[in-house]
Amino acid sequence: MAALGLGQPVTIWHWETPPARVAAMDALLKKFAADTGLTAEQVPINFGDYQTKILAALVANQLPEILMVNPPQVPLLLERGAIIPLDELAADLDAKYGIPAALSAPYKIDGTQYGIPVLGVFWPLTYRADLYESAGLEPPATWDELRHAAEALTIDENGDGNPEVYGMCLPVSSNGNYGSQVVWAFLRANGGDIVEVVDGQQNIVFDSPATVETYRYLADLAKFSPPGKENFDWGATELLIKSGKCANVMYNGAWIRELAENDPELLAKYAMKPMPVPEGGQEAHTGYPRALVVTRAAEQNMDDVTAFLSWLYQPENHAALLMMEPGLFMPVTRATAESNAFLNAPVIAENRGLVSAQAAIADSVSIIGFTGATPAPSASQLESSFTLGKVLQRIVLEGMSPEAAVTWGADQYRDIIR
Amino acid sequence: MRRISRWLERDSFLATILAGPSVIWMALIVAYPVLLVFWFSVQDQATFTSTGFVGLKNYLFVLKRADFWMSAVRTVAWTAMNIVLIVPIGVLVALLLNSDFPGKRLFRAWMLLPWMFPIVVTVLLWQWILNPVAGALNYLLHALNVIDSPLSFFQDGTSAMLVVVFVNAWRWTPFMAVVALAVLQTIPPEYYEAARIDGANGYQVSRHITLPLIWPALGNTVFILLIWLFNMFPPLWLMTKGGPVDSTTTLSLLIYKRGFEQFRMGEASAISVLLLVLFVVPMALIYFKRMRSMTKE
Numbered sequence: 001m002a003a004l005g006l007g008q009p010v011t012i013w014h015w016e017t018p019p020a021r022v023a024a025m026d027a028l029l030k031k032f033a034a035d036t037g038l039t040a041e042q043v044p045i046n047f048g049d050y051q052t053k054i055l056a057a058l059v060a061n062q063l064p065e066i067l068m069v070n071p072p073q074v075p076l077l078l079e080r081g082a083i084i085p086l087d088e089l090a091a092d093l094d095a096k097y098g099i100p101a102a103l104s105a106p107y108k109i110d111g112t113q114y115g116i117p118v119l120g121v122f123w124p125l126t127y128r129a130d131l132y133e134s135a136g137l138e139p140p141a142t143w144d145e146l147r148h149a150a151e152a153l154t155i156d157e158n159g160d161g162n163p164e165v166y167g168m169c170l171p172v173s174s175n176g177n178y179g180s181q182v183v184w185a186f187l188r189a190n191g192g193d194i195v196e197v198v199d200g201q202q203n204i205v206f207d208s209p210a211t212v213e214t215y216r217y218l219a220d221l222a223k224f225s226p227p228g229k230e231n232f233d234w235g236a237t238e239l240l241i242k243s244g245k246c247a248n249v250m251y252n253g254a255w256i257r258e259l260a261e262n263d264p265e266l267l268a269k270y271a272m273k274p275m276p277v278p279e280g281g282q283e284a285h286t287g288y289p290r291a292l293v294v295t296r297a298a299e300q301n302m303d304d305v306t307a308f309l310s311w312l313y314q315p316e317n318h319a320a321l322l323m324m325e326p327g328l329f330m331p332v333t334r335a336t337a338e339s340n341a342f343l344n345a346p347v348i349a350e351n352r353g354l355v356s357a358q359a360a361i362a363d364s365v366s367i368i369g370f371t372g373a374t375p376a377p378s379a380s381q382l383e384s385s386f387t388l389g390k391v392l393q394r395i396v397l398e399g400m401s402p403e404a405a406v407t408w409g410a411d412q413y414r415d416i417i418r
Numbered sequence: 419m420r421r422i423s424r425w426l427e428r429d430s431f432l433a434t435i436l437a438g439p440s441v442i443w444m445a446l447i448v449a450y451p452v453l454l455v456f457w458f459s460v461q462d463q464a465t466f467t468s469t470g471f472v473g474l475k476n477y478l479f480v481l482k483r484a485d486f487w488m489s490a491v492r493t494v495a496w497t498a499m500n501i502v503l504i505v506p507i508g509v510l511v512a513l514l515l516n517s518d519f520p521g522k523r524l525f526r527a528w529m530l531l532p533w534m535f536p537i538v539v540t541v542l543l544w545q546w547i548l549n550p551v552a553g554a555l556n557y558l559l560h561a562l563n564v565i566d567s568p569l570s571f572f573q574d575g576t577s578a579m580l581v582v583v584f585v586n587a588w589r590w591t592p593f594m595a596v597v598a599l600a601v602l603q604t605i606p607p608e609y610y611e612a613a614r615i616d617g618a619n620g621y622q623v624s625r626h627i628t629l630p631l632i633w634p635a636l637g638n639t640v641f642i643l644l645i646w647l648f649n650m651f652p653p654l655w656l657m658t659k660g661g662p663v664d665s666t667t668t669l670s671l672l673i674y675k676r677g678f679e680q681f682r683m684g685e686a687s688a689i690s691v692l693l694l695v696l697f698v699v700p701m702a703l704i705y706f707k708r709m710r711s712m713t714k715e
Contacts, residue, residue: 052678076681162560162567174661175572227550230662231572236549243552384679386659393662397574416680 008301009039010308011064012292013054015047020257021324028320032311038304051384058082065298065305070288071106071367072380074114079377083293085112089306093313098334102363103289106370115291116309119322120330122287122358122365123185126241127248129271131155131165139273143189143217146248146276150224153247167224169246171232171389172396178234179389180368181286182250183218187388188284188366189277190214194382194413197374202417207410215402217278219395230397241270250275250286253358256327260347272357274364287365289332315339327351330359378417387412455687463684476688485664485672486689493668493697496583496654497647503587505640508594513628515595516602533592541656544585575665578658582666586653594639601635602628634712641705648697669693 016025022044029040043064045053051073057063058080069077077083090113093099099117107115125140131153132139140146150167157164173179187193192210196203222229226245228236234254240246241255244266259267274283298305311317313333319341322329326347331337337359342348348355368388369379376382391409394400400408459476461468480486515526532540547554550568559565572578605628613623651670654660660667660675667675669689677686 055678174663175659227568227570228572230570231578231658236545239549239552245551381680385675386661390661390663397662 008304009041010066010298010301010304011041011043012066012068013043013045013050013064014068015045015050016068016324017044017046018325024320024324028317031317031320032308036307036311038307040308051380063295063297065295065301066308067293067295068118068290069115069293070290071115071370071375072383074107074109074291074293075375075377076380077293077295078109078114082295083114084296084298085114086116086294087113089309090116093310093333097313097315097318097336099332100334100362102365103332106289106367106375107291107293109375115293116313117289117332118292118312120287120289120332120359120362120365121252121328122330122361123181123250123252123275123285124272124357124361125248125275126246126251126270126272128153128165128244128246128269130269131247139271140248140276142276143278143281147217147221150221150248154224155247163226165245165247166226166240167247168221169232169237169240169249170218170222170225170229171237172222172225172229172392173232174386174389174393175231176233177383177386178232178237179392180383180386183214183388183392184366184368185250185275185284185286186218187211187214188371189275189281190217191281193371194368194388195376195378195417197372197376200374202376202378204410204413204417206413207406211406211409212402213278215392215395215406218392219402222392222396230393242266244269253327253330253354254325256351256354257325257347260327260351267351270354272354274357274361283361283364285361285365286367287361288367289362289365316341318342319345327354330355330362332362376417381416382413385412385416387416455690458683458687459691461684463687464681468684472684476684477692480685480688480692485667486669486692488664489667489669489672490696492579492666493648493670493693496579496650496668497644499580499583500587500590500647501640501644503583504590504594504643505636507587508591509598509632509636511591511595512598512602513624515599529595530592532589533596535589537589537652538656540585540589541653544581544588545657548581572658572662575662578662579666582653582657585657586650589653590643594643597639598632598636601632604635605631637708638705641701641708644701645698645705648693648701669697 014025016022022042025042025044029042033039054063054067054073054077058077063082067073067077067083074083090099090104093116094104103117103120104113107113107117125146127139129139132149135149135152137149137152138145140149146168152167153165154163154167155165156162171179171182187210190210190213192206192208192214194204194206196205226240237246237249237251238255241249241251242259242263253272256267259270275285277283292309294302294305294309312321313336315333315336316339318331318333318336319339322331322336322342323345326345331342336342343352367379368383369376387409390412391405394405394408395402458468460471460473462470462472462475511529515522515529519525535543546552548556548571550556550570556565556568559569571581609627609631610623613627618626649670650668651674654666654668654671655674658666660671670693673686673689673693676682676689
């Protein structure tokens, strides 16, 4: 319920519904009340329903004061005039705490800052360091090395014909976003893209030799991915990591806390590093600097909203926010990243290597539709179509040639932006 | 005056007064969204904005697309496969529950569990069971030497659709069984006694007494189930999101994808209206015709 005036709590919507994350957020909001005498409340909404709830609330004029968003959601909110500029506050927080421009940029539209990055979720290569060591291999830096390692580390320990560990847990999936997120990192590393915006017009650039080459490589790599790859989503992949079945996988740190609590021995076997690059390619990663945007509902109690945001970005409080899921949520301000509150927090302190590997790739993350100077107006639709994953499915599951599948994918994208 | 007084004394007047507010309320809450969908379907409607009236353009556009017809075929196949599983198995379970055997009450309660689980729980449960790497089914089949390598149930469109149909049928069969059991218990036991005296065997009793007597009531349930299945969204969405590629995308999923992922509300509304006109309305008309003929009988 949106606040109706002064003295009402500031309401924040987000999609971090696991109980531990909700509890951590509750503790943070209680501290806010204790520190300032003001109140704030959270409404956790399941990720699958988040977009639909926002659309419904927009129509009903029932948005909360603050929304957590990913970049693709901003053009949609802006189209409706639902969010307000935050230039002044963003500049103030940047001056105090240092927000890297690369993380703020996706939320700057036509020169106006509409969102302030609040936490980062970055997707490096996660690998079993112990298996690399016993195989006498170095962790891969190039696509060729990754392919070689994936083959070498697909291990059938008991000789029953079914590997116990798979060399590369590569999703060939359109069941949710994960399959497309993995393809996106490889595509960008090889110089491919989906859409460019020229003079305000969206142009699909997906059907390029770089895209075809990327898919040919991924189809080959998929041979070393476990059965079930055609339906992998985030949950299934986390299960594979937690059960130690992936020698390599592109994933964020969502699994770190649970392994730290339940299986520190397995956790110690995993390491992270930047995603391998093709010859002549560039380092590229999937990643989302999530932001907070302020809606028009806040105009009636803007002082409270500003007070909340100013309080939240103080390193001690900001670090507490990241502890909703330690190891997954990365700092987006330099002050927090360097603060004792973050560096000495449980899980973080014992796993500095995993954390710093994720933080190190922040500068090379990109998002579909946000690769140029101007965001693509259809960014959200392009991303949520999961076409990147479907194209890989057409090649691997249906036997279509990479050229034909990429042409099919480009047609899908053109249909979306028509 | 006398005429008004007579009218007021009629039972139909009291019934109208009592039911009227509910009927008006239901009409409003049903009519408003339906009319809105019709209105959107003739607009060039994005999520929030419309660039104006476009007549039948959305309908013609949708009808020309292969994805609409493919989804329509899948919708029919999905519905038919579910009915073929749910109805006979539900009736067989009901026949079993209608007989006497030790532990019958416990079995009745146990049998209802799949229907009582929330759909999300059902889907998660089956996803774990069917998981090729860590799932119980593959483990069991492998341990029994039935398979050499793990089965991937979502590897292609056909097997993915069959798996979701199976899971949905597993969930809905208890519903059918409960309805069938309720109907079975209305059959007077004298009919069975008379048949037994005449020397009828089990098959003859089922063929000539049980099925003819339960079918009229079950038929209505099957029609309602048909309409639900045509519009069903959660199991397919939760298990496959309509994939692999779009091979389990039925019309309900196509409407959602077009409306809430592509923000083309005009086209999504046109598909909704077509689903209503081409499939749901004919089935509803058949249902009402059946009801009318049954009432006359």
